[in-house]
Amino acid sequence: MTDPAHDVDTLRERALTTLTTARARTSLLTSCVEDPDLTAQHSPLMSPLVWDLAHIGNQEEQWLLRTVAGREAIRPEIDGIYDAFEHPRAERPSLPLLPPAEARHYAAEVRGRVLDLLESTAFHGTRLTEAGFAFGMIAQHEQQHDETMLITHQLRKGPQALHAPDPEPAPLVTGPSEVLVPGGPFTMGTSTEPWALDNERPAHRREVPAFYIDTTPVTNAAYQAFIADGGYDDDRWWTPEGWAHVRQHSLHAPLFWRRDGKQWLRRRFGVTEVVPPDEPVLHVCWYEADAYARWAGRRLPTEAEWEKAARHDPAGDRSMRYPWGDADPEPEHANLGQRHLRPAPAGSYPEGESPLGVRQLIGDVWEWTASDFAPYPGFQAFPYKEYSEVFFGPEYKVLRGGSFAVDAVACRGTFRNWDYPIRRQIFSGFRTARSGDV
CATH class of the missing domain: 3.90.1580.10 (paralog of FGE (formylglycine-generating enzyme))
Known part of the structure; x- marks a missing residue:
């Protein structure tokens, strides 16, 4: 008997929901401040927010569009810039980062193609596609960076930019x-x-x-x-x-x-x-x-x-x-x-x-x-x-x-x-x- 939680349709819907939820949070964290706050490094412990934004898109492109779907790279020249192991956080402000508008456009272009891919990908056949693992991995990766960006907001000097109700x-x-x-x-x-x-x-x-x-x-x-x-x-x-x-x-x-x-x-x-x-x-x-x-x-x-x-x-x-x-x-x-x-x-x-x-x-x-x-x-x-x-x-x-x-x-x-x-x-x-x- 198939576990309903592991049913392909359920997993595909879960992938869509988690990817959408993650992107909504990313958008909020990168739209609640002006561009100078996105490009600034608020602590040597953290990346500029705009680096996280483009890195999220780049990881999504590399794993889902290139590896899973076998498609041509959209922006191959930026792979090294957004490689977390190639450049420590303290160095990232000195890199030729995509400016905020371009980073948003790139992440959105990748996401649009990924959502089309999600509809057509069989959730079996390889370890990456089994049960939609690659889509779940990317959703987790983006949410982890959303937490990282929230840490950056906590380290940021200046007036309050984020608002949420307190717990009961x-x-x-x-x-x-x-x-x-x-x-x-x-x-x-x-x-x-x-x-x-x-x-x-x-x-x-x-x-x-x-x-x-x-x-x-x-x-x-x-x-x-x-x-x-x-x-x-x-x-x-x-x-x-x-x-x-x-x-x-x-x-x-x-x-x-x-x-x-x-x-x-x-x-x-x-x-x-x-x-x-x-x-x-x-x-x-x-x-x-x-x-x-x-x-x-x-x-x-x-x-x-x-x-x-x-x-x-x-x-x-x-x-x-x-x-x-x-x-x-x-x-x-x-x-x-x-x-x-x-x-x-x-x-x-x-x-x-x-x-x-x-x-x-x-x-x-x-x-x-x-x-x-x-x-x-x-x-x-x-x-x-x-x-x-x-x-x-x-x-x-x-x-x-x-x-x-x-x-x-x-x-x-x-x-x-x-x-x-x-x-x-x-x-x-x-x-x-x-x-x-x-």
Whole structure:
């Protein structure tokens, strides 16, 4: 019997919807500011917004029009300019980038041809076309750049350019602050999710001892207690590398925070506001998350622990696609897709909690884990080594769960993100854990 979620017509419609949703977000992020803001580099950590725009179109052309359809290149001379591995972000403003109007025209021309291709492509025959994988890969790629562009907007100086309603206030959470995840094996990763990327594969059994994990991400109020207790001035809580980083860069609070008398303020998309105490803490690096956990007498969860907490259903001894089950995310499940431009209060989305009662594992903030980014047993790079394989190693730490800036197409229970442990401009937070025998 055919799984309806994997039915060709369903997958084709899903591809159309996700591509359209991604382009609408790209258009908003690149139309809400004037051209000088599109061509400027707002931080050496980020590309000019106009580079992201043309890069999105170029990747779409290369994979869908040239590789899948075998068509002639539209703009072969720009391939090198928009090769993310050929030019580091700090160098990109000096490249002969397409100006905004030309970049928009190019991306639109590619998209028009891709939509025609989508109607005629058989979703079988090759690994790229099977279940529409290549279209799903490109939709995920564009949404990942939409998150990157939102980070650029956060780093941009100047008045507010983006607007969105705030999440609903969350009722006071009266349940436990942590839950016990029973020890034993579970299935980690996936071999059946049609658009899963190579680092999520293959599914494999993983033995995980019992552990406790926070039912919500660590909040601003909890993190302020760490600051008030001298957490940034006490080397007991920091790894040697973390302590050196804190000293060298004079870190004393999350990125974008500043002290004003007795209160903390933050800058968020051009607006200065009081740091909301009940929101998950945001813009902390791995070293800060790890130090807080040590100060609290706890630790960061491993990647396997995080995924077991997010996917394992003890009653059925199975791994689900999401904490709430196998259904795609709806607004009541998680804060995704940039429909809000901030995390929801800790304890939000009771309909999205796991069978054990853990909330906000999907959306709101990327959650740092204790684990280095490494391949699963049986990993095979596909469709190119540069997506995952070149990043495996101890230099990168794994983040899980997605943030408010991530679309559902690029966020699931198996999805893996990674970054350097010093990164703070990303929409990163964390929750803590402890071993089950403590």
